[in-house]
Amino acid sequence: MSEKIFSRASGKKAKANDFVMADIDFAMAHDGTSVLAVRAFREMEEERVWNPEKIVIPFDHLTPANTDTTAALQHDIRGWIKDQGIKNFYDIGEGICHQLLPENGFALPGKLVVGADSHSCTYGAFGAFGTGVGATDMAEIFASGKLWFKVPESIKITAEGKFNKGIYAKDLTLKIIGTLGIAGATYKAAEFYGSTIESLSISGRMTLCNMAIEMGAKTGIVPPDSTTFDFLKDIAVEDYEPVYADEDAAYSKEYDFDTNELEPQIAIPHQVDNVSDISDIKPTKLDQAFIGTCTNGRLEDLEVAASILKGEKVAIRTIVVPASRNVLIEAIRKGTIETLLEAGVTIGSPGCGPCLGGHMGVIGKGEVCISTANRNFKGRMGTGGYIYLASPATAAASALTGEITDPREI
Numbered sequence: 001m002s003e004k005i006f007s008r009a010s011g012k013k014a015k016a017n018d019f020v021m022a023d024i025d026f027a028m029a030h031d032g033t034s035v036l037a038v039r040a041f042r043e044m045e046e047e048r049v050w051n052p053e054k055i056v057i058p059f060d061h062l063t064p065a066n067t068d069t070t071a072a073l074q075h076d077i078r079g080w081i082k083d084q085g086i087k088n089f090y091d092i093g094e095g096i097c098h099q100l101l102p103e104n105g106f107a108l109p110g111k112l113v114v115g116a117d118s119h120s121c122t123y124g125a126f127g128a129f130g131t132g133v134g135a136t137d138m139a140e141i142f143a144s145g146k147l148w149f150k151v152p153e154s155i156k157i158t159a160e161g162k163f164n165k166g167i168y169a170k171d172l173t174l175k176i177i178g179t180l181g182i183a184g185a186t187y188k189a190a191e192f193y194g195s196t197i198e199s200l201s202i203s204g205r206m207t208l209c210n211m212a213i214e215m216g217a218k219t220g221i222v223p224p225d226s227t228t229f230d231f232l233k234d235i236a237v238e239d240y241e242p243v244y245a246d247e248d249a250a251y252s253k254e255y256d257f258d259t260n261e262l263e264p265q266i267a268i269p270h271q272v273d274n275v276s277d278i279s280d281i282k283p284t285k286l287d288q289a290f291i292g293t294c295t296n297g298r299l300e301d302l303e304v305a306a307s308i309l310k311g312e313k314v315a316i317r318t319i320v321v322p323a324s325r326n327v328l329i330e331a332i333r334k335g336t337i338e339t340l341l342e343a344g345v346t347i348g349s350p351g352c353g354p355c356l357g358g359h360m361g362v363i364g365k366g367e368v369c370i371s372t373a374n375r376n377f378k379g380r381m382g383t384g385g386y387i388y389l390a391s392p393a394t395a396a397a398s399a400l401t402g403e404i405t406d407p408r409e410i
């Protein structure tokens with residue numbers, strides 16, 4: 001799939017390990033990285049972006065601004081965006097970049113979608129080649145619409161079977177990363193196949209592809225099917241042509257997972273591949289639960305949490321941050337937010353929230369948080385804190401008891 005996408009984007013037959021200069025279909029930078037990309041763009045003495053229609057800028061990481069420094073930087077970028085005529089600008093409260101690009105039809109099958117954020121691999125859920133680059137590379141894209149790539153080799157990950165009750169895409173994702181390791185897929189494109197993958201909703205596929213970078217992958221890709229096309233029906237911003245791997249496509253490695261007996265999975269601090277079945281986890285007291293992020297802040301995730309918390313009261317600080325304004329509105333319409341509020345949950349404004357420790361739920365020294373995010377690095381949510389990663393169901397069940405709890409036992 002990757003060779004086909006790069007062949008189209010570079011205008012010549014691209015094979016794994018070739019170096020190509022590729023045309024970017026859509027480019028994204030957020031409030032954090034746009035500051036650095038625009039600085040580099042100015043240093044390069046560039047004046048106009050190559051195509052304002054192709055650039056998408058969501059403000060999500062530190063929004064609403066947490067300090068006067070952040071506010072001033074955001075003010076400057078808003079001016080630049082206006083000046084450049086960039087219409088696809090999503091200001092505070094609209095949501096997380098990796099939620100907004102899909103919701104607004106920029107993540108499309110067969111496209112090359114590049115973001116100045118490591119989790120841009122999320123767009124692979126739609127059969128795009130989605131990948132993250134540094135801010136200076138993004139400045140080059142802003143200027144020319146092109147960037148060089150080494151075409152990655154591909155690995156094939158097949159998951160067969162049906163989840164039992166209480167098991168979700170996040171559990172499969174953590175299982176895969178725990179098995180391959182944080183460097184298990186370095187610079188590879190991970191293609192996902194099998195009955196489990198086919199049965200995943202768009203939301204579940206996004207959870208899976210979102211974390212491809214956590215095993216070092218350049219991207220994760222799910223072949224587009226009717227689930228994908230239904231989702232994109234009225235929202236795709238332009239025409240697209242899906243690509244599929246050939247029957248005899250070469251993979252540098254293949255992995256098989258049986259999901260019939262999968263248990264809830266937990267990633268233990270401070271590494272994402274330090275993954276364990278929940279039944280092997282020692283009793284662990286918690287100070288906070290956080291449900292949100294580009295990994296698990298969608299409507300489905302909030303609904304799973306609400307179904308567990310309905311009519312109950314949380315035992316610890318519990319923060320829910322919807323991934324976008326649309327998610328929040330839908331969750332209000334369906335009564336999900338009311339259920340969560342009645343259970344004692346704190347709702348944050350759509351965006352990254354405390355995911356990377358900037359605001360809205362940072363944890364203190366020695367504190368322990370169960371989180372639905374994608375990273376549990378040391379200090380990420382606050383110096384001296386401990387982060388356990390899990391599904392929204394496990395996080396909600398744990399919020400009720402105040403310790404890591406199997407959602408199948410609630």
Ligand SMILES: CC(C)[C@H](C(=O)O)[C@@H](O)C(=O)O
Nearest residue numbers: 032033061116117118119356
């Ligand atoms: C701030 C940004 C550069 C960073 C990333 O690229 O991933 C952030 O989104 C994260 O999740 O750590």
Ligand code: SF4
Nearest residue numbers: 119293294352355356
């Ligand atoms: S929600 Fe977290 S992982 Fe996702 S883009 Fe924001 S900071 Fe990065």
